[in-house]
Every structure is written in C-alpha cells, then in structure tokens.
Amino acid sequence: MLLYVTVGTNNLERALEFYDPVLATLGYVRRVLKEEEIxxxxxxxxxxxxxxxYPYDKQEASSGNGSMTTFVAPDRSAVRAFHAAALLYGGEDEGKPGLRPYHANFYGAYIRDPDGNKLSAVCENAE
Structure with missing residues (x-):
C-alpha cells in the first residue's frame, strides 16, 4: 500500500549515525547517501x-504529533536489538519491547529518533 515514508531531520550527519546501526538490527540497508537525504x-x-x-521548504524539521513509522522485524530478538541500538545511538524510549494487546503475537518496541520522530519495530510471529 505504501510506496515510501519520509521523516525530516535538522542534522543529516547525526541521523546517519543513528539510523545506520538502528535499522541494521532489522536487516535494512542504506542505499542512498546524498547531501540532502538518506x-x-x-x-x-x-x-x-x-x-x-532535510525538509523541502528549508524550514526546521519537526516530528508529527500522532505520526509514527513502524518497521517489520523478523523476530522478537530483532525488536529488542532495535530498541537497544536506538537508545545507544541517541534515541529515547517510548515503550520497551514486549507484547501489546493488538493480537496474541504483536511484539513491539517504540522509540524517538534524535529529531523526535516516533518509530517502532514490530514482529507479529509467534516466538
């Protein structure tokens, strides 16, 4: 359904230092690195x-209230690794790894990146 998702940053170098190790925990790879985008x-x-x-309008990036990007995690250990890496690389905790009430196997963790964007990683497989 979705083609792609973008989040804004005010510091691309800091974002790179955060996202490379955090998304690697889920098996995602960086394919593009340019002056204005990753x-x-x-x-x-x-x-x-x-x-x-960086925002197209050259204004300061801000996080959306109620906005969140969720990444598919291959297993529950990847969710835990995502959360730990996010905290290690400057993110903030928004919900420790664990089962959520959405269905029996909904295992997720929630964080904010250094720019305040809310992210989560979810595994929907049984352990």
Missing part, C-alpha cells in the same frame, strides 16, 4: 522505502 531498503527491495531528509 535512503534505506530491505536487501531484496529494488528501491528505498524509508527516507530521512
């Missing part, structure tokens, strides 16, 4: 599906 994809994907960039 793009990530699943190894088997032909295009980047997640972008971090």
């Amino acid at each position: 793009g990530y994809a699943a190894p088997e994907d032909e295009r980047c599906r997640f972008w971090i960039l």
Whole structure:
C-alpha cells in the first residue's frame, strides 16, 4: 500500500549515525547517501522505502504529533536489538519491547529518533 515514508531531520550527519546501526538490527540497508537525504531498503527491495531528509521548504524539521513509522522485524530478538541500538545511538524510549494487546503475537518496541520522530519495530510471529 505504501510506496515510501519520509521523516525530516535538522542534522543529516547525526541521523546517519543513528539510523545506520538502528535499522541494521532489522536487516535494512542504506542505499542512498546524498547531501540532502538518506535512503534505506530491505536487501531484496529494488528501491528505498524509508527516507530521512532535510525538509523541502528549508524550514526546521519537526516530528508529527500522532505520526509514527513502524518497521517489520523478523523476530522478537530483532525488536529488542532495535530498541537497544536506538537508545545507544541517541534515541529515547517510548515503550520497551514486549507484547501489546493488538493480537496474541504483536511484539513491539517504540522509540524517538534524535529529531523526535516516533518509530517502532514490530514482529507479529509467534516466538
């Protein structure tokens, strides 16, 4: 359904230092690094599906209240690794790894990146 997702940053270098190790915990790879943007994809994907960039209007980036990007995690250990890496590289905790009440196997973790963008990683497989 979604072609891609973008989040804004005010410091692309800081975003790179955060997203490279954090998204690696889920198996995603950086495919694009330019002056104004960074793009990530699943190894088997032909295009980047997640972008971090300076806002097009050249105004300060801000996080959206109620906005969140959720990444598919291959297993529950990847969710835990995502959360730990995010905290290690400057993110903030928004919900420790664990089962959520959405269905029996909804295992997720929630964080904010250094720019305040809310992210989560979710595994929907049984342990």
